Amino acid sequence: MALPQLIPSHSSSSLTHQPSINPNAANPYPMLKSFLKPSSISQSRRFHRLSSLRASASSLPDNHQTDPSKPDDVVELPIFPLPLVLFPGAILPLQIFEFRYRIMMHTLLHTDLRFGVIYSDSVTGTTDVGCVGEIVKHERLVDDRFFLICKGQERFRITNVVRTKPYLVAEVNWLEDRPSGDEDLEGLASEVETYMKDVIRLSNRLNGKPEKETLDLRRNLFPTPFSFFVGSTFEGAPREQQALLELEDTATRLKREKETLRNTLNYLSAASAVKDVFPSS
Numbered sequence: 001m002a003l004p005q006l007i008p009s010h011s012s013s014s015l016t017h018q019p020s021i022n023p024n025a026a027n028p029y030p031m032l033k034s035f036l037k038p039s040s041i042s043q044s045r046r047f048h049r050l051s052s053l054r055a056s057a058s059s060l061p062d063n064h065q066t067d068p069s070k071p072d073d074v075v076e077l078p079i080f081p082l083p084l085v086l087f088p089g090a091i092l093p094l095q096i097f098e099f100r101y102r103i104m105m106h107t108l109l110h111t112d113l114r115f116g117v118i119y120s121d122s123v124t125g126t127t128d129v130g131c132v133g134e135i136v137k138h139e140r141l142v143d144d145r146f147f148l149i150c151k152g153q154e155r156f157r158i159t160n161v162v163r164t165k166p167y168l169v170a171e172v173n174w175l176e177d178r179p180s181g182d183e184d185l186e187g188l189a190s191e192v193e194t195y196m197k198d199v200i201r202l203s204n205r206l207n208g209k210p211e212k213e214t215l216d217l218r219r220n221l222f223p224t225p226f227s228f229f230v231g232s233t234f235e236g237a238p239r240e241q242q243a244l245l246e247l248e249d250t251a252t253r254l255k256r257e258k259e260t261l262r263n264t265l266n267y268l269s270a271a272s273a274v275k276d277v278f279p280s281s
Contacts (some may be wrong), residue, residue: 077132077156078104079168081120085241086131088152089225090232092117096146100166105146108135116156116172119242128158129175129246152228155245175248177224183251185223192230192254193217195261202268227253234260 080101086092096105108115118130133150140146156172163169196217204210218226231244231253240260247253 074159074171075156075174076162076169077114077116077172078108079116079118079130079158079170080104080133081118081126081168083119083121083238084117084235085119085231085238085245086117086133086150086152087228087232087241087245088131088155089228090152092133092150092152094146094148094150096148102144102146104167105138105148109138114153116158116170117150117152118158119238121238124239127242127246129155129242130158131155131245152232177250177253178248180249180251185250185254188251188254188258189218189223189226192226192258192261195258195265196230196233198265199261199268202265202272206268206271223254224250227257230254230257230261 084092096102104115113135114132116130117133118127120126132153132155134153135148136151137149138146155175157175158170158172160171161168162171217229221229227244227250231241234241234244244253244256247256
């Protein structure tokens with residue numbers, strides 16, 4: 001029985017002036033992309049934006065002026081709108097060929113190798129919360145294209161647009177998770193890991209793959225980086241990923257991921273039962 005992709009990805013072809021992306025982004029558990037069923041939990045902080053970022057960077061006004069009263073410690077980042085969500089610790093391969101982003105790469109390779117990645121699509125526009133991507137490996141081709149391997153670092157929120165040409169540069173504030181109080185983060189992380197293993201096991205079964213014992217998914221990660229790792233596996237649902245990225249509480253993020261995985265597991269269990277009854281479907 002062929003299972004539908006429950007939440008389709010937004011392809012880069014629907015965006016304006018977006019660079020190409022390697023479709024084989026490093027997701028160690030790609031089966032979650034096909035079977036992800038989002039949780040029904042309301043999104044309390046979904047897609048907050050600056051009014052100047054409601055469209056993609058290419059449509060922003062060119063005459064935006066930097067606030068002359070900004071403090072000296074304000075951080076400025078070159079910004080790269082993409083139809084995907086980068087999480088801290090995640091690996092992102094990119095191919096850069098558009099002229100303005102080739103200019104950006106030339107600059108980055110002579111500075112600190114860091115730029116901001118923000119999610120953008122033709123429906124929701126461009127978000128103002130993203131993640132720093134640090135270039136850890138690059139290859140420059142003879143036609144001046146670049147192949148990059150980037151790793152997610154800190155999260156940020158855009159507070160002001162500095163300029164839009166030749167590429168978007170913005171002032172940002174760093175985001176960190178607040179203390180989770182009396183929440184049992186280790187317990188939540190263990191529950192999420194268990195649901196992930198069950199989802200992987202059932203999706204393998206439905207795809208005709210051996211039901212091997214899933215290895216340790218935590219890999220000694222603390223709850224906060226583990227919550228980011230889990231979010232990075234939800235590739236088929238970028239808006240859900242964006243909502244997870246914006247949360248500033250590890251417990252809330254893990255609970256939401258647990259609900260998403262539990263819903264997904266219920267769906268897969270039903271699909272597996274149907275397959276057992278109608279094996280030729």
